[in-house]
Amino acid sequence: MKDLFEAIAYLFEEILMVPFNMLRELELENWWLANAFTWVAIIVLVVAVWYWMKQLRIFDQNDEEDRSQTAHSFLK
Numbered sequence: 001m002k003d004l005f006e007a008i009a010y011l012f013e014e015i016l017m018v019p020f021n022m023l024r025e026l027e028l029e030n031w032w033l034a035n036a037f038t039w040v041a042i043i044v045l046v047v048a049v050w051y052w053m054k055q056l057r058i059f060d061q062n063d064e065e066d067r068s069q070t071a072h073s074f075l076k
Contacts, residue, residue, distance in 0.1 A: 027034035059065060 023034060023037060026037075
């Protein structure tokens with residue numbers, strides 16, 4: 001059982017967190033470049049949310065959504 005938890009820890013610490021470790025090391029070398037990566041990520045997320053809201057508005061304006069009380073099986 002201990003080996004399972006050590007494998008999970010290895011997966012997260014040594015494999016999945018590599019990009020974050022690289023960004024942490026970059027921040028010590030060049031603060032501006034590290035913050036540029038952060039701002040690019042923020043801009044990508046804002047654009048994605050904007051696109052999502054735009055698509056939701058298109059579906060709302062076309063009245064394609066079933067708004068009856070029994071539209072979803074869990075409401076029956």
